[in-house]
Amino acid sequence: CDWACCISSPPRGCFSRKYLQSQGVLDHKYCAQKHSDGTVTLPVVASVLAQLDLAPTLSEKEKVQSFHKRLIEAAQSLLVSKGETWSEDLERDIPSRWQCHGDLVLFSEGCFSHAIWKDFGSEFWTAVALTLGVKLTMLLGDSSYVTHIDNHIRYEFDVAKCMFSSGNITEKLRIASFDCSVETGIGYFTLPYLVHATAAHVHACEWNPDAVKALQRNLQISGVSHRCTGYQGDNRQLPLSDLADRVNLGLIPSSEEGWPVACRLLKRDTGGILHIHQNVTTPLHHEPPEHSSAIDVEKGSSIKECSLRIQRDMQVWTAWASDTARHICTLLLDITGSKWKTNIKHIEHVKTYTPHIIHVVLDLECKPF
Numbered sequence: 001c002d003w004a005c006c007i008s009s010p011p012r013g014c015f016s017r018k019y020l021q022s023q024g025v026l027d028h029k030y031c032a033q034k035h036s037d038g039t040v041t042l043p044v045v046a047s048v049l050a051q052l053d054l055a056p057t058l059s060e061k062e063k064v065q066s067f068h069k070r071l072i073e074a075a076q077s078l079l080v081s082k083g084e085t086w087s088e089d090l091e092r093d094i095p096s097r098w099q100c101h102g103d104l105v106l107f108s109e110g111c112f113s114h115a116i117w118k119d120f121g122s123e124f125w126t127a128v129a130l131t132l133g134v135k136l137t138m139l140l141g142d143s144s145y146v147t148h149i150d151n152h153i154r155y156e157f158d159v160a161k162c163m164f165s166s167g168n169i170t171e172k173l174r175i176a177s178f179d180c181s182v183e184t185g186i187g188y189f190t191l192p193y194l195v196h197a198t199a200a201h202v203h204a205c206e207w208n209p210d211a212v213k214a215l216q217r218n219l220q221i222s223g224v225s226h227r228c229t230g231y232q233g234d235n236r237q238l239p240l241s242d243l244a245d246r247v248n249l250g251l252i253p254s255s256e257e258g259w260p261v262a263c264r265l266l267k268r269d270t271g272g273i274l275h276i277h278q279n280v281t282t283p284l285h286h287e288p289p290e291h292s293s294a295i296d297v298e299k300g301s302s303i304k305e306c307s308l309r310i311q312r313d314m315q316v317w318t319a320w321a322s323d324t325a326r327h328i329c330t331l332l333l334d335i336t337g338s339k340w341k342t343n344i345k346h347i348e349h350v351k352t353y354t355p356h357i358i359h360v361v362l363d364l365e366c367k368p369f
């Protein structure tokens with residue numbers, strides 16, 4: 001049967017239709033099937049199987065660890081069946097992290113680098129794909145169109161042609177908690193603003209035609225197309241002004257090129273909020289000495305070091321935020337010809353790339369005098 005994928009046997013995957021519906025994973029192309037023993041098999045989209053919470057008792061970390069262990073076991077058993085010897089070197093070559101986009105898995109460079117995996121070819125990649133619960137990988141597959149479900153929003157896109165950042169999930173969750181029901185917005189995170197923050201209207205500008213196509217499709221899937229106006233092209237050339245209560249400037253490492261257009265877009269009479277993303281670089285910190293004379297002293301100093309480090313990081317972010325606020329004030333004056341005041345409402349820490357490069361978001365309130 002050509003069912004995309006199905007879940008039938010408890011206890012591993014016993015879900016109600018309502019639960020699957022609420023997660024947006026029921027595959028409506030197929031009908032449910034009733035079996036002679038009274039159980040019912042519900043069709044789900046194959047690509048989301050790996051993301052379903054199949055083992056609610058395990059934490060996310062434990063789940064990744066368990067997949068990593070299974071990946072090692074699968075590689076080991078294939079290798080041994082071919083008469084090869086397992087080694088620590090090979091074990092280190094098995095990745096412990098990866099990104100799942102529906103039924104496609106992305107591994108970083110620097111893993112599976114050993115020539116032996118290449119020699120095993122598709123047999124090895126099939127074992128990897130099966131272990132991770134995906135149907136295919138780019139190494140075997142012929143389609144790069146994927147479905148990714150993030151906080152109940154369904155994103156369908158061509159992963160080979162569009163960029164999707166799953167690392168922004170904490171920021172998407174924060175946006176989901178906003179109430180934008182009387183607001184017009186523009187910028188990043190169109191779908192979370194429309195679906196969860198229930199924005200009255202969102203303007204979305206994108207220069208990649210494939211991403212525009214995907215956005216149109218996803219707006220329809222979420223049933224929010226009527227609250228979105230899309231523009232294809234360079235957002236710096238956008239012929240719009242004086243319409244937004246909120247502008248999301250999500251481009252990193254810096255969104256600075258978009259600041260003038262964002263200032264032009266803010267409502268002239270009431271102003272609004274700019275969410276300015278930036279990778280802020282903090283100075284290198286002095287690491288604690290390798291050997292310390294007494295354990296309790298070492299422990300004490302590491303806590304102190306840690307809190308000092310956080311304080312220094314916060315000072316760097318605050319200094320960056322103050323500079324940015326001043327810069328935005330100048331831009332607003334130049335663009336509108338009148339004075340504005342800005343207020344740093346919040347600085348959100350999104351992600352640490354290295355201990356010294358930190359992705360932050362400044363929520364800057366801008367009001368005309």
Ligand SMILES: C[S@@+](CC[C@H](N)C(=O)[O-])C[C@H]1O[C@@H](n2cnc3c(N)ncnc32)[C@H](O)[C@@H]1O
Pocket residue numbers: 163164165166168188189205206207208211233234235236251
């Ligand atoms: C980092 S990706 C973000 C993708 C997605 N919004 C997400 O959060 O996962 C940045 C997106 O902005 C688009 N982009 C970058 N600069 C642009 C510009 N000047 N005008 C229009 N679109 C732009 C890129 O094509 C890309 O789709």
